[in-house]
Amino acid sequence: MSIHTPHRAATGDTVGQLADDLWTAVSAGDERTATEVVLGALERGVDPESVLLDVIARVQGKVGEEWAANRLSVAQEHAATAINERAVAALSLHPAARTAPTRGRITVACVDGEWHALPARLLAEVLTLRGWRVDYLGAQVPGPHLIAHLHRTNSDAVALSSSIATRLPTAHAAITACQAIGVPVLVGGAAFGPDGRYAFLLDADAWAPDARAAADRLAAGPLPRPRRDHQQLDDLPHLADQEYTLITRNSAALVRTVFTALEAAFPALRTYSELQREHTAEDLAHIVEFLGTALYLGDEDLFASFITWTAQILTARGVPARSLPPTLSILAAELKDFPRAVCILEHGTAALTRPDHGSRPYAPVDRSTAESAS
Structure with missing residues (x-):
């Protein structure tokens, strides 16, 4: 799997220090140093999944918090996010992150209109590390394009991501379309609520609060194939009136x-x-x-x-x-x-x-x- 030191679980102190170092680089707009922090952790044998979820995702969460507190501008937030995305890309190419596919095939995509692609990208990389063959389609995937891809690839499941609640009607249409061709859908992201309430309301086949939980759910066994009696669109209140x-x-x-x-x-x-x-x-x-x-x-x-x-x-x-x-x-x-x-x-x-x-x-x-x- 790697030509370097065998992976080791990152301790709390290690994770904290790596996250601090990455935040310092990201907040300064220093892409070179940010990449060095990530690749240096891999060289020292830190588990790639931990680097993705306990370091990069943690720093991205802080980016959002700092923007909300008005300590980062929109431009700074965009720059920081772009640096984190490139750090993920660098990690994915490192020998320590090379894993041969041993499981089935998963399509990972963002709902149409959803530009926040980093959570989906993190999930795609984690699934790849765990041996899945992953088709990562990126941000803002139109429903017809998603369905055409599923017809072409025969994916075992779709992992659908959305961060903004206003995309939920579109997510509902995508979920229903995937299920109509027999492909189960796991959803995640802030749009679906902290407890997954909207995932269940929209009748997704599974929900996970984060990338690690999503990967664990998929590893636990195949998602159930959509039932013929799946909830129809007219079960929701928006069609009770105009x-x-x-x-x-x-x-x-x-x-x-x-x-x-x-x-x-x-x-x-x-x-x-x-x-x-x-x-x-x-x-x-x-x-x-x-x-x-x-x-x-x-x-x-x-x-x-x-x-x-x-x-x-x-x-x-x-x-x-x-x-x-x-x-x-x-x-x-x-x-x-x-x-x-x-x-x-x-x-x-x-x-x-x-x-x-x-x-x-x-x-x-x-x-x-x-x-x-x-």
């Missing part, structure tokens, strides 16, 4: 209307620069998009989690989060004939006014959302 369809179809007009009304309700908006106004419109579009997803899933807490997280992000950037309640109120007035949407918006407003709203769980959103509001 709210989801009408709101998502008319989202651009809705954003324009709310923006105009917000200028009257929130006078500070009138002093914004043209760029700030553009960013505010983008933020409104994200709010409507999350509202649509909450309608699709029938989950008020998803929207409340997103809106309170947005308030925290705006506050960290010195942007007044007090504009959020009037925004939701205006949106509710525009949607007064949509009772489920109004209920979700009221739930979000109530969450904003609770003194403990800062303790609500993190809701993933496109990294440009809150940064752009500043």
